[in-house]
């Protein structure tokens with residue numbers, strides 16, 4: 414039995430682990446894949462304090478993981494299937510998909526979010542054959558090739574800029590006339606010769622048999638359709654919280670975990686932090702702050718049980 418189990422090792426979970434173990438709690442951190450979360454797929458981070466020059470996503474997260482390991486937190490691999498509170502014991506049972514059960518007095522959910530899909534013809538079939546959700550992972554395969562990015566948020570703008578290191582051309586396809594992403598990124602995108610915005614347009618289908626060869630685009634204002642020849646499409650149209658294994662009672666209509674300002678859910682001892690919680694700003698620094706808040710509150714909760 415542990416005092417605190419943290420589920421997810423992105424910025425929220427790793428920071429919760431740092432604060433939890435330093436408060437004296439016996440902490441177990443469970444991660445589905447490898448530690449780091451979505452930041453691993455980000456080429457450069459420019460807005461996390463403490464770095465004069467942009468830091469690479471993997472480098473930042475590997476430093477956070479190293480810090481957690483140095484402090485002595487136990488990290489295990491596991492895919493959580495369910496979390497049930499045993500009210501008689503006043504303990505949580507965390508069941509993994511391999512049927513292992515871990516018990517804890519308090520839980521911090523820090524499971525992050527997963528990229529959204531367009532759900533259009535060709536997307537599933539051509540994923541890995543020109544369709545990608547990670548420019549950092551796949552950008553180098555598109556040296557001197559023609560690519561497109563779909564989306565208009567911070568991720569789409571940042572990743573379009575990153576792709577210009579390799580691709581000869583990057584179309585930036587957005588469904589509106591104005592990007593959602595930060596002004597500084599918009600300025601950089603619009604002044605980059607390799608990037609050509611295509612506004613008011615959605616991708617209707619991704620075409621090709623062995624590899625991506627073209628997109629069918631639809632102008633949402635004129636309803637006109639056209640074919641755009643290219644070699645790859647990077648899709649960055651937002652994220653959905655990883656909350657599929659949680660009871661509906663603690664989720665809102667967008668499937669985000671409802672918490673108060675102490676990161677406490679409606680179940681005493683169950684906390685949530687970072688991108689999976691309601692009203693998250695989806696920033697690394699804020700996920701880290703959530704993790705710290707949740708761990709300090711979990712410490713108070715565990716102490717009050719004694």
Ligand code: NAP
Pocket residue numbers: 459460531563564565566567568569571588589592593594615649650651652694695696
């Ligand atoms: P986002 O801000 O939710 O933007 C998603 C973009 O995709 C929007 O432009 C949206 O269009 C478009 N979109 C959504 N569904 C679509 C669909 N079905 N078809 C076509 N386009 C679609 O997502 P994000 O860019 O991944 O960012 C997520 C969060 O992380 C944000 O809060 C962002 O600020 C943060 N973030 C921050 C940084 C940073 O600070 N460096 C980096 C990356 C992300 P509309 O604009 O028309 O809705």
